[in-house]
Amino acid sequence: MDGSFVSATSLTKRFGDHKAIDDVSLTVSKGEVISIIGPSGAGKSTFIRCINLLEVPDSGSLRISDAQIDFGSGRPSKPKIRNVREYTGMVFQSFNLFPHFTALKNVALPQMRVHRRSRAEAEARAMEELTRVGLENKAHAYPAQCSGGQQQRIAIARALAMDPELMLFDEPTSGLDPEIGAEILQVMRKLAADNMTMLVVTHEMEFARHVSNQVAVMVDGAIIEQGSPEQIMTNPEHVRTQKFLSAVLGR
Numbered sequence: 001m002d003g004s005f006v007s008a009t010s011l012t013k014r015f016g017d018h019k020a021i022d023d024v025s026l027t028v029s030k031g032e033v034i035s036i037i038g039p040s041g042a043g044k045s046t047f048i049r050c051i052n053l054l055e056v057p058d059s060g061s062l063r064i065s066d067a068q069i070d071f072g073s074g075r076p077s078k079p080k081i082r083n084v085r086e087y088t089g090m091v092f093q094s095f096n097l098f099p100h101f102t103a104l105k106n107v108a109l110p111q112m113r114v115h116r117r118s119r120a121e122a123e124a125r126a127m128e129e130l131t132r133v134g135l136e137n138k139a140h141a142y143p144a145q146c147s148g149g150q151q152q153r154i155a156i157a158r159a160l161a162m163d164p165e166l167m168l169f170d171e172p173t174s175g176l177d178p179e180i181g182a183e184i185l186q187v188m189r190k191l192a193a194d195n196m197t198m199l200v201v202t203h204e205m206e207f208a209r210h211v212s213n214q215v216a217v218m219v220d221g222a223i224i225e226q227g228s229p230e231q232i233m234t235n236p237e238h239v240r241t242q243k244f245l246s247a248v249l250g251r
């Protein structure tokens with residue numbers, strides 16, 4: 001073991017003839033925040049989905065803490081998948097809340113199902129996490145009574161209540177107005193300050209620059225460059241990184 005908390009090695013995932021990710025390796029240390037940036041279609045979502053096995057890589061290996069999986073011989077067993085998922089929480093662009101349950105119940109239910117917590121215990125924990133994301137006053141509201149930003153914060157609380165050691169974010173602010181996106185980024189900053197280990201696919205260059213410890217640039221299914229935010233943002237080595245940053249930052 002290399003001392004890292006997450007170690008993805010040579011992950012490859014094809015969809016038909018198309019290699020969405022090709023020989024991608026990345027390590028994440030405990031408490032580290034890594035942003036993955038890059039153009040649309042580069043494979044960023046596919047990569048992060050491979051980390052909690054929403055997509056099963058065709059080859060390579062993945063270790064999260066002491067849970068290790070080698071790919072290439074079909075779908076991993078359910079206990080192995082469960083083992084990896086126990087460590088991870090994921091937040092998507094779409095919030096995927098149950099519309100007919102309150103915020104409190106949305107956050108409590110997965111804990112009752114997966115961790116077998118009692119209703120009282122799960123609701124107490126749900127309240128803690130709703131408070132952490134600033135939504136204690138929305139605990140009894142239904143998703144339709146909440147703004148997009150509030151719904152995303154409920155989704156974050158739901159993930160946190162499962163006690164993950166690694167939080168995966170897949171463009172959590174896409175599709176939200178900038179000021180609402182800023183609410184989400186604020187919650188993520190707070191998590192980073194609390195030393196949560198995070199892997200974040202983002203188009204928010206400000207977040208990548210000011211909150212991450214490392215930025216990885218993905219183009220055509222490969223990580224072409226990785227380094228400190230300062231290095232990547234101000235002095236990128238790779239011409240594809242330079243082009244991408246010029247396009248998004250307009251410089």
Ligand SMILES: Nc1ncnc2c1ncn2[C@@H]1O[C@H](COP(=O)(O)OP(=O)(O)OP(=O)(O)O)[C@@H](O)[C@H]1O
Binds near residue numbers: 046
């Ligand atoms: N389930 C799937 N079936 C077929 N092709 C897929 C699937 N998921 C992703 N792809 C393809 O894999 C490639 C990488 O997609 P992916 O969503 O990972 O890119 P991305 O970098 O996250 O893009 P964006 O920033 O637009 O979300 C794309 O060409 C996409 O069309």
